[in-house]
Amino acid sequence: MELPILLSGPIIRKVDPTQVYIWIATSKDFHIKAELYQVGTNQDSKDDKQLQVRTILKSIRLGKQLFIHLVHITPLEENLPVDQLLGYNLFFTKGSNKYDLSSLGLLSPNNPNSIVYGDFLYPTFYINSKPESAILYGSCRKLHGKGQDALARADEMIAKKPLDKEVRPSSLYMLGDQIYADDVADPIFPIIQEMSRQLTGHEQEDLSKVEPSLKRNNFKQRLTKIQGRQFIIEQFCKFTSSNAYNHLITFGEYATMYLLSWSPVLWQMAKEEHVMYTFEEAYQHNLIHFNSPKKAASLKEHHDEYLQHKDRYHEQSLDIEQFQQSVAKVRRLLANIPTYMIFDDHDITDDWNISLEWKKQVHEAPLGRHTIANGLAAYWAFQGWGNDPSRFDQSFISAMNQYFNGFHAEAPAYKNWLQTLEEFQSWHFTAPTTPLTLFLDTRTLREYDSTPKQVKWTNLIEETTKTPKLIGKKGWELVNQTLQDSDWNKGEPLIIASPAPLYGVGVIESFLKNNIYPFRVLGVPVHYKLDFEAWKYNVEGFSSFLHYLKEWMPSECIILSGDVHYASTVKADVEINNEQLSIYQLTSSPMKNMSFEGLFGSLLKLIVWITTLRQKEKTVNRYYDDKNPILKESDLTHQSANMVWKEKISYQSLEHGTIIETANNLGLLTRTNKTIQNVLLQDFNEQRGYGKFEPFPLK
Structure with missing residues (x-):
């Protein structure tokens, strides 16, 4: 099945008075141009002014139907206006096919997946130059985590007063664990398997070339089954996550997780292609790994395990359903606020580099090194690249390009790709x-x-x-x-x-x-x-x-x-x-x-x-x-x-x-010339509203 044109984004990334970067993921290799507007004082946008800008496009192909683009917008003459709302539109061209954000339905107020606020014609943002700051920040966002998504609360806050720059945040900082690569919910594992194949291609990334033990039939089956990966992750990756039953391994899996986290597109596809299985459907299709075989000798053990799997699956399905209901709001938020991102451990795997012993064991495990490199490469493509593109020189980009051109683990490009990611020291x-x-x-x-220290516990x-x-x-x-x-x-x-x-x-x-x-x-x-x-x-x-x-x-x-x-x-x-x-x-x-x-x-x-x-x-x-x-x-x-x-x-x-x-x-730093305050956008009942810490007075 052919994937939709836009898979995720647009996301506003690095901005300053001299430039704007917009990140976007597509299923085809488009030429992309941008238009930038100075938004008028009225929300109906009748007095919007188009700015004279040039567009430079940076793109990389990550799979058969996966392209990542950075749209670099610079002013032709003077710097971009600061402290004023700016709107944008993107124009996609491939041969005779032409689209923009409007023709793709993203600018229509009647579309539940619209990325505009109120009566604006375009998604908007602003470049703050004032000492006063309003900055959103937070971390730890798991698809099947408990409670409402705090990022959706930020979207709702902006939607109430999108014109008011006194309260509208100028930036969003995502401080780690944007995805949980090690803790993947059972109901979305089949979705990730199917979508990653469509994104990167069926023949890509043969893991048995990295770890020959995976040629064995029982391991091949475990790789593709729900809750089948814990043993593989522990034994062949040497990871220490206790929730690694569905741990991401391939690049396509990491990429799919990002697309599911930031956009409703793949969720809609999963429904259309009927890969959002109920537990009973997954069991009937033999998609779930059981430690206890369904035989007479172990029928009770199998039944007990069946009930455990069923309870877990149903609980996670409810949490996933709640996540889906707000992901369109998150997409709108990211399209309307400059966003900067840094990793923590779960973006790659739990306990990443927690000790020298951990680091050595994983480095000596080919599948462990391979998985970390996939996680880092996905972090670069989906998060790191847009923070400051100048930190990634041509040799880095070439190493990524050469590997993603074929995903061949035995080729020289693979070794260069591994080494480039392991030795890179400019993620900050x-x-x-x-x-x-x-x-x-x-x-x-x-x-x-490595020098041991004394630890006292009772006597x-x-x-x-x-x-x-x-x-x-x-x-x-x-x-x-x-x-x-x-x-x-x-x-x-x-x-x-x-x-x-x-x-x-x-x-x-x-x-x-x-x-x-x-x-x-x-x-x-x-x-x-x-x-x-x-x-x-x-x-x-x-x-x-x-x-x-x-x-x-x-x-x-x-x-x-x-x-x-x-x-x-x-x-x-x-x-x-x-x-x-x-x-x-x-x-x-x-x-x-x-x-x-x-x-x-x-x-x-x-x-x-x-x-x-x-x-x-x-x-x-x-x-x-x-x-x-x-x-x-x-x-x-x-x-x-x-x-x-x-x-x-x-x-x-x-x-x-x-x-x-x-x-x-989700934290909201509010900084004035008199105070610094931490305001929380929370999963609270309406009567409690926002949580506010007492402000710190400034001298």
């Missing part, structure tokens, strides 16, 4: 926002210390591997150079996007570190189960972060983060080498994946609540010297002469008193 970038934003890569620039002392520095020495040098090469100057305001917060909620981090992490000495892999990857878990890495902040000395430092599946707002007043620095840490997560449920989640929330009551109107004071761990000042009789830094930490509360929010949320 700056976004030309106001203030400028520095996006950190906390996954591929890590540094590991037991054992040695265990240290948690990694999320950015090592070489990584910080690269990040520092990237900032120096930007238009930012020392002493100016700076926003830093870090997937993991520099300042989480200390009571949660301490509880995990002191009461859960020590179980590792007993052989319990808690570092894989609970992701001990906060900056504070490696004090040397944390200190390196503070060191560079001291060197940069931004007049105002705001850190935006996600990852931890709760929202919080923290201020840290830091003294380092006799320099004073205030850091505002705003965290928002998850967009769609509520995780603080059950007994463990309830226990953590109870601990936070009790601690909040005990510490009301108080702050936490700590300092660090190079011979001692972080300590509270109240625990010390005198201040160390070897002090490296000290800090005073204060937490802001929501209206209902708690210092965290675990329901699905």
Whole structure:
């Protein structure tokens, strides 16, 4: 079956007064031109003004029916207007076939998949130049995650007042786990299988050329069956995800997951082609893997497993149905706001580079290396390329082109493709926002210390591997150079996007570190189960972060983060080498994946609540010297002469008193010349509205 022309997008990517990038995925290789308009003050767009621009198209073919395009728009004369709404249209040409966004139905207010707001003629955005900022940010969006999609809440917020730039956000930051490659719902696994074949071609990417064991018939069957991949992922990839039953492996699977996450197009196709199976249909078509064969000797075991599969499938089907209902809103949002994206682990696989041992084991597993490379290549094509296209030179693009031209794992192009992705060290970038934003890569620039450290648990002392520095020495040098090469100057305001917060909620981090992490000495892999990857878990890495902040000395430092599946707002007043620095840490997560449920989640929330009551109107004071761990000042009789830094930490509360929010949320940084505030767009009942943390007054 022939795929629709537009598979996903358009998505507004990097923008500044000199250029605009628009990302789009199509099923055919089109020539694409753009028109840009300065939108009038009325929503009926009668006084729109067309701007004189040129279009440069960058395209790459990723499969038989999959093309990714970056439409680069630049003004012919003066810079583009700032602080004013800009509209755009795209024109597609292939031979005698011509289309635009209107003829494709995306600009019609009567189309439920329309990408315009109100009575506008086009999708719109604006380039903010004012010190005041309204920036959306968040992470952790799983298709079958619990609750409503917080990105859809952002769309609804803009739809209410699309003309009001005082409240309309100027940018969206997606801070990791945009997809869950390792945790794929049972009902969408057949969809991914079918659509990836149509996108890339039936003959592409023979995994048995990468891992010969997959030639065996039982493994070949497992690869294509629901819940069939856990053993393959553990044994042949050496991954550690406990939810890898349907883990993505091929490039086509990763690509399909992105298309399902951002667009309603493939969902509609899946319905038309009848690949959205009920559990009973999937069972009848023999699409589900069972550990217990359907034989007389194991009939009870098979029946029990059948019931487990059925319950899981039905629950996930309800969550997926809820996701589908809002994905068109998400597509509209992405078409109307400049968006910047950085990865975290689930974009590739759970626990990605969590330890040196993990990294070595996966590197020695051909299928593990292959899967990570596919995940990174898909991240580049769907996310990374649009952040700052100049970071990917011609040799990088050529390596991608040559491999995707054939997907041959035994060809020289394959080795070059693998090496290019594994050695690439420029995933971090700056976004030309106001203030400028520095996006950190906390996954591929890590540094590991193999020297064991002592961990005490009750009366037991054992040695265990240290948690990694999320950015090592070489990584910080690269990040520092990237900032120096930007238009930012020392002493100016700076926003830093870090997937993991520099300042989480200390009571949660301490509880995990002191009461859960020590179980590792007993052989319990808690570092894989609970992701001990906060900056504070490696004090040397944390200190390196503070060191560079001291060197940069931004007049105002705001850190935006996600990852931890709760929202919080923290201020840290830091003294380092006799320099004073205030850091505002705003965290928002998850967009769609509520995780603080059950007994463990309830226990953590109870601990936070009790601690909040005990510490009301108080702050936490700590300092660090190079011979001692972080300590509270109240625990010390005198201040160390070897002090490296000290800090005073204060937490802001929501209206209902708690210092965290675990329901699905998307953060909205609202920055004025007087305050900084973290506002949450949430999966709340109507009467609760938005969640607002107390604002921080600026000096």
